[in-house]
Amino acid sequence: MNQLSYKAQRRLILFGFLIVPVALCLTFSYYPAASLIYYSFTDWTGTGWDMNWVGLDNYKQIFTEPEVFLALKNNAYYFVGGLIQVALSLWFAVILTSRLKGRYGFRVMLFLPYVLHSVATVIMFKNVYHLDYGSLNSLLRTIGLESWQQSWLGNPHLVNVSLAFISMWKYMGLNMVIFIGALQSIPSDLYEAGSIDGASGWQKFRYITVPSIKSVLSLMLLLTLTGALEAFDIPYIMMLGANGTSTFVVQTVDTAFKYQSFGLASAMAVVLLIIVIFFIIIQRKVLFREER
Amino acid sequence: MDTTKSPPLFTAFKYLTLLLALFVVFFPIYSVFVGAFKTQAEFYQSSALAFPADFFHFDNFKRVYEVGDLGLGFRNTLVILVCAVAGNVVLGTMVAYALGRFDFKLKTPIMGMYLVAQVIPMVTTQVATFSIIQNLGLYNTMGAPILLYLGADVLQIVIYLQFVNSIPKDLDESAMIEGASLFRIYRSIIFPLLGPATATLVILKTISIYNDFYTPYLYMPSQKLKVVSTAIYSFVGPNAAQLNVISAGILIIFIPTVVLFLFLQKYIFAGVTNGAVK
Numbered sequence: 001m002n003q004l005s006y007k008a009q010r011r012l013i014l015f016g017f018l019i020v021p022v023a024l025c026l027t028f029s030y031y032p033a034a035s036l037i038y039y040s041f042t043d044w045t046g047t048g049w050d051m052n053w054v055g056l057d058n059y060k061q062i063f064t065e066p067e068v069f070l071a072l073k074n075n076a077y078y079f080v081g082g083l084i085q086v087a088l089s090l091w092f093a094v095i096l097t098s099r100l101k102g103r104y105g106f107r108v109m110l111f112l113p114y115v116l117h118s119v120a121t122v123i124m125f126k127n128v129y130h131l132d133y134g135s136l137n138s139l140l141r142t143i144g145l146e147s148w149q150q151s152w153l154g155n156p157h158l159v160n161v162s163l164a165f166i167s168m169w170k171y172m173g174l175n176m177v178i179f180i181g182a183l184q185s186i187p188s189d190l191y192e193a194g195s196i197d198g199a200s201g202w203q204k205f206r207y208i209t210v211p212s213i214k215s216v217l218s219l220m221l222l223l224t225l226t227g228a229l230e231a232f233d234i235p236y237i238m239m240l241g242a243n244g245t246s247t248f249v250v251q252t253v254d255t256a257f258k259y260q261s262f263g264l265a266s267a268m269a270v271v272l273l274i275i276v277i278f279f280i281i282i283q284r285k286v287l288f289r290e291e292r
Numbered sequence: 293m294d295t296t297k298s299p300p301l302f303t304a305f306k307y308l309t310l311l312l313a314l315f316v317v318f319f320p321i322y323s324v325f326v327g328a329f330k331t332q333a334e335f336y337q338s339s340a341l342a343f344p345a346d347f348f349h350f351d352n353f354k355r356v357y358e359v360g361d362l363g364l365g366f367r368n369t370l371v372i373l374v375c376a377v378a379g380n381v382v383l384g385t386m387v388a389y390a391l392g393r394f395d396f397k398l399k400t401p402i403m404g405m406y407l408v409a410q411v412i413p414m415v416t417t418q419v420a421t422f423s424i425i426q427n428l429g430l431y432n433t434m435g436a437p438i439l440l441y442l443g444a445d446v447l448q449i450v451i452y453l454q455f456v457n458s459i460p461k462d463l464d465e466s467a468m469i470e471g472a473s474l475f476r477i478y479r480s481i482i483f484p485l486l487g488p489a490t491a492t493l494v495i496l497k498t499i500s501i502y503n504d505f506y507t508p509y510l511y512m513p514s515q516k517l518k519v520v521s522t523a524i525y526s527f528v529g530p531n532a533a534q535l536n537v538i539s540a541g542i543l544i545i546f547i548p549t550v551v552l553f554l555f556l557q558k559y560i561f562a563g564v565t566n567g568a569v570k
Binding site: 021024036092109117 | 298306321341417520
């Protein structure tokens with residue numbers, strides 16, 4: 001290659017280095033998204049290549065069958081859990097960036113659940129929630145709260161709360177570390193100036209910390225929302241969507257692979273995609289307006 | 293960062309909440325830990341919180357390893373990991389070099405393409421991805437997950453670009469004066485200097501591939517292609533094993549990423565914070 005001029009080399013490098021990654025991105029992100037939209041107007045079953053154009057029938061079915069949207073009610077549990085998780089992670093991030101003995105150890109220990117294997121974690125909670133042999137009911141018995149014992153996964157009013165808790169347990173530490181990163185970038189003289197002016201701890205949090213991490217905070221809220229809309233593996237692994245735990249994506253996956261209606265499932269996926277993009281645009285708009 | 297000291301009562305409250313959080317984090321782990329060493333009779337008779345009679349009772353570990361075929365699962369996972377992560381690093385550094393060092397017309401569109409791709413929820417597009425994999429003849433082969441993990445994501449590109457931009461251009465120029473080709477500059481200057489970013493990204497990618505359940509579950513249902521995620525998944529459902537045996541399986545599967553995390557936490561924290569703040 002040394003004989004080639006740098007201009008020719010440059011062209012060669014740009015082409016050679018970008019062609020494969022760009023092709024991968026187009027094949028596995030854009031092409032699926034585009035064909036998803038196409039399938040959503042057909043009655044494709046997912047096997048063979050016979051499909052008929054059905055126009056908006058799939059979309060009509062989604063918006064007329066209440067079950068599809070009822071699943072979103074279960075997604076709401078993950079959203080509320082996510083909000084609590086953001087609040088908790090912000091609290092722990094704030095106290096673990098203050099001058100607290102052992103803060104590094106606490107950070108490591110609270111982050112630990114995030115690295116644990118996801119399927120194994122869900123199965124671990126199956127043991128924790130077990131009605132007769134589960135450790136949670138054992139704990140309640142030991143501390144004399146026998147009446148609080150529950151069928152954590154059997155009780156239809158509780159099961160979604162139990163599942164959403166697993167997600168909080170797993171991701172709280174991740175959010176916390178992200179917040180810590182943002183908090184550490186706030187210059188400490190801001191706080192010193194605040195102290196000189198006699199600001200209380202809460203005032204400093206409200207008027208220095210919150211404005212400084214606003215973009216991370218709003219990103220986190222967006223991710224909580226989209227994460228809740230896309231909740232899938234916990235209810236699927238734990239319950240296969242049974243006992244009223246089916247989320248929107250669990251239903252989409254079942255529609256496609258269990259009931260063999262790829263067309264309808266594609267339409268559901270498109271609806272979800274539109275909802276997610278809608279919220280992203282809102283978040284961008286709000287963020288940029290405030291920055292201006 | 294606020295470095296002023298809090299009043300003692302408030303400090304006590306901070307520790308109280310931290311201890312509570314640690315209890316919540318470690319309680320489930322503690323309960324599978326003690327459960328994994330109990331015999332079946334012991335598990336169903338004793339309290340779930342009690343210590344096992346014998347911490348050297350390894351039968352459950354042996355059983356779960358054999359019945360669940362975890363050896364095969366770990367081997368397959370390792371093959372997929374090595375191929376996907378190696379390819380991912382090569383492609384990611386190449387993209388970063390091309391985008392970071394040269395100005396060309398398609399530069400902004402390519403960045404935008406990666407950014408928008410991030411928004412598309414992967415779980416839902418699987419319906420369509422599935423047909424691509426089938427058409428490529430990769431269904432039920434290790435090629436499917438490797439290919440799907442190979443592509444760079446926007447987080448990776450952002451982290452690499454930061455590093456590329458921090459490498460002085462003088463280095464490239466002096467190498468050019470000595471007649472080095474652009475490929476040589478990538479290989480001998482850029483790639484090695486991206487080392488710390490590569491370390492972070494390799495660890496994060498390893499954890500996410502190791503944890504991924506959906507891709508192998510969907511694209512490799514064959515028994516021979518079991519990975520760790522699908523091996524442990526076979527313990528739930530109608531053929532579920534005894535709880536004490538499952539507990540041992542959970543512990544075995546937890547170990548690799550925990551070890552990785554404890555030794556390389558610096559890199560993991562760096563990657564996680566970097567990705568979000570940008």
